[in-house]
Amino acid sequence: MARILIAGCGYVGQELGLRxxxxxxxxxxxxxxxxxxxxxxxxxGADLTRPETLASLPGPFDVVFYTAGASHRSExxxxxxxxxxxxxxxxxLQGQEPPVRRLFFTSSTAVYGQSGGEWVxxxxxxxxxxxxGRLLRAAEQVLLGGPIAGTVVRVGGIYGPGRSRLIDSVxxxxxxxxxxxxxYLNHVHRDDCAGALAHLMGVDRPRPLYMLVDHEPAEQCEVxxxxxxxxxxxAPPRVPPEAGKxxxxxxxxxxxxxxxxxxxxxxxxxxxxxxxLIT
Ligand SMILES: NC(=O)c1ccc[n+]([C@@H]2O[C@H](COP(=O)([O-])OP(=O)(O)OC[C@H]3O[C@@H](n4cnc5c(N)ncnc54)[C@H](OP(=O)(O)O)[C@@H]3O)[C@@H](O)[C@H]2O)c1
Numbered sequence: 001m002a003r004i005l006i007a008g009c010g011y012v013g014q015e016l017g018l019r020x021x022x023x024x025x026x027x028x029x030x031x032x033x034x035x036x037x038x039x040x041x042x043x044x045g046a047d048l049t050r051p052e053t054l055a056s057l058p059g060p061f062d063v064v065f066y067t068a069g070a071s072h073r074s075e076x077x078x079x080x081x082x083x084x085x086x087x088x089x090x091x092x093l094q095g096q097e098p099p100v101r102r103l104f105f106t107s108s109t110a111v112y113g114q115s116g117g118e119w120v121x122x123x124x125x126x127x128x129x130x131x132x133g134r135l136l137r138a139a140e141q142v143l144l145g146g147p148i149a150g151t152v153v154r155v156g157g158i159y160g161p162g163r164s165r166l167i168d169s170v171x172x173x174x175x176x177x178x179x180x181x182x183x184y185l186n187h188v189h190r191d192d193c194a195g196a197l198a199h200l201m202g203v204d205r206p207r208p209l210y211m212l213v214d215h216e217p218a219e220q221c222e223v224x225x226x227x228x229x230x231x232x233x234x235a236p237p238r239v240p241p242e243a244g245k246x247x248x249x250x251x252x253x254x255x256x257x258x259x260x261x262x263x264x265x266x267x268x269x270x271x272x273x274x275x276x277l278i279t
Pocket of ligand 1: 007009010011031032033047067071081085106157201
């Protein structure tokens with residue numbers, strides 16, 4: 001049995017926590033609103049951006065997951081949720097005895113700036129120009145250059161129960177296929193996100209960096225049309241790029257390292273994942 005802290009215990013963190021409890025581990029879920037945790041998860045109320053609230057962490061912990069997400073999509077929101085919050089948690093855990101075995105940080109595939117449909121993996125340059133990518137990269141470096149053994153997990157777009165925006169937009173007839181360079185969706189189902197994190201915890205000497213996306217970066221329009229077919233509604237129309245916005249493409253993320261580590265996806269592509277949500 002491991003003693004586990006999930007800092008920022010929200011959509012993914014709760015699923016991960018419940019899974020680890022079922023496996024027999026002792027799990028503490030940290031968030032500002034611990035009263036919102038599901039039954040079965042022990043909560044601890046703290047604000048990762050306020051170091052004084054981390055002074056009485058109920059440790060020691062063997063393994064820590066940092067799965068907090070930014071409450072605001074502004075630069076300040078990203079800076080505090082990722083850079084500041086992660087730095088504060090590392091500082092709070094630094095003197096712990098015995099030391100934390102490993103801290104996993106859920107970063108994002110947004111760190112990549114590639115936009116021409118290129119395949120990217122853990123070895124590819126991650127030099128996104130926007131503040132989201134830059135601040136996530138800076139937070140990754142805080143972890144990997146810090147005193148606690150760390151692993152960065154770059155997660156793609158998470159969908160699952162309660163997060164079915166694409167299905168809803170197709171059902172309402174609001175979805176569109178934009179003309180221009182292909183836009184690939186690098187997605188992962190919530191249960192695979194939690195499943196892969198739990199799996200990595202059990203890997204002997206995990207690597208410092210993993211990509212966490214399913215097997216198939218799928219073209220957005222293909223996904224929308226597949227959903228429309230499944231819902232038996234009209235296929236989304238093809239329209240020019242959004243007014244005033246440049247036509248932009250995306251990258252394709254490769255999950256080979258994670259698969260080689262032994263993780264088997266429950267929802268290998270969007271088809272299995274969306275099928276489960278639709279039915
Ligand atoms: N969602 C995606 O598509 C996506 C894509 C790529 C990467 N990721 C990353 O994957 C991880 C999990 O995503 P998610 O969707 O599960 O996140 P989420 O549900 O949006 O957020 C996780 C939890 O963090 C807590 N939190 C936020 N700020 C906090 C603070 N200052 N102190 C303490 N707790 C705080 C929030 O609870 P309280 O409000 O109660 O504090 C929230 O429930 C995140 O690190 C996210 O950045 C997500």
